[in-house]
Amino acid sequence: MEEAYFSLQWPRDNLFVSGFAHEIMNYRYHWHPDEYELNILLCGSQEFCRGSQTHSLNADDVILVEPGIGHASFGQYANTRALVLHFSASAFKPYAHKGYTYRFSDILSTAESRNDPRYCRIRFYTAQIYQAVQTGGTFAQLTAKASFELLLATFCTMFETQMVKAVPEQDVQRQQTIRGLINYMEQHYTEKITLEELSEFSQYNRTYISTLFKNTIGVNFYEYLTRLRFQHALWELSTTAKNLTEIALDNGFPDLKSFNARFRDTFHRTPAEYRALLSPERVIAEQGRRNLISRDDPLLQCKLKEYLRLPDLNS
Numbered sequence: 001m002e003e004a005y006f007s008l009q010w011p012r013d014n015l016f017v018s019g020f021a022h023e024i025m026n027y028r029y030h031w032h033p034d035e036y037e038l039n040i041l042l043c044g045s046q047e048f049c050r051g052s053q054t055h056s057l058n059a060d061d062v063i064l065v066e067p068g069i070g071h072a073s074f075g076q077y078a079n080t081r082a083l084v085l086h087f088s089a090s091a092f093k094p095y096a097h098k099g100y101t102y103r104f105s106d107i108l109s110t111a112e113s114r115n116d117p118r119y120c121r122i123r124f125y126t127a128q129i130y131q132a133v134q135t136g137g138t139f140a141q142l143t144a145k146a147s148f149e150l151l152l153a154t155f156c157t158m159f160e161t162q163m164v165k166a167v168p169e170q171d172v173q174r175q176q177t178i179r180g181l182i183n184y185m186e187q188h189y190t191e192k193i194t195l196e197e198l199s200e201f202s203q204y205n206r207t208y209i210s211t212l213f214k215n216t217i218g219v220n221f222y223e224y225l226t227r228l229r230f231q232h233a234l235w236e237l238s239t240t241a242k243n244l245t246e247i248a249l250d251n252g253f254p255d256l257k258s259f260n261a262r263f264r265d266t267f268h269r270t271p272a273e274y275r276a277l278l279s280p281e282r283v284i285a286e287q288g289r290r291n292l293i294s295r296d297d298p299l300l301q302c303k304l305k306e307y308l309r310l311p312d313l314n315s
Contacts, residue, residue: 003292004300006133008144014090017148019130021083021300023291024075026238026283027267027274029231033217034089037065039073040123042303044080048073054268055108062119064107064155068218070227070266072234078282081293081300085126089166091152101166104159118158120310125151127307134295177202178216181209182224189228190252195221229253230262237271238283244271 004021024046039048039062046057050071057063065071067089073082092102109119128147132140155161184201185193195206198221202209213221233251236242242250248259263271284291293300 004295016088019085024080027072029072031070038085040083042081045076062109121154123307124310127304
């Protein structure tokens, strides 16, 4: 089976776009420091957590996740499928003032708005990108890039935008430093980690480390550490028979109460309530893997054709 996945690169423009279609299973909590994620639900019902807010999405709904925002989704029914597009944050760099980038107030469709022209355009241009990649040929990349630029124009002209300071581009030394700190945290997230410990490990002072995290990752050190612990704890919650206290303590949370509070803040339910919703056949047991569908999947092809039948782009 050839999976519905592609990756496009325009290094001269520092622009990278990738996409895939997948069946949504158990929660996978993650974030992208320097990428946007566009999610279009093809069918079924999806619970989508973005930051501290949880949204219920249905077929044809659209949601955009900005860089640095923790997010996860849960398929509420079997055969819940989504079309996803990732693209580099630098895509907006040519259009914003130097040192700034765009943020969007709230690109999220609902039952009342999912058929508005602006969301129709988003689905249309995304489908054009997928179609160009699938069709291939001499002008496939040209078509995909043109469609992607029109998608960006839709975001910027049909939704409320705000110009904010961009996360500074990292020099080589800072890249190496932050990579070393993150690797250390990934090896020791189950233990108690402090800024003082990272300072001793890296030979940088704690103020520099704190600022480095905020400026390069977009969140502070403690938030990043909590996300990392939460990511692993959520996977164990879905795939192991450990009790909740074991999961909390084995992943660096001081106690079950702290774990419960963090879980409820993010998913608006307790870990026990989430665990009760899981079906064994709808859990991806391998951390980080997606359940990609075939590029020739009849439902995917049907939805792409539907999105490409846009009655009036100027309405």
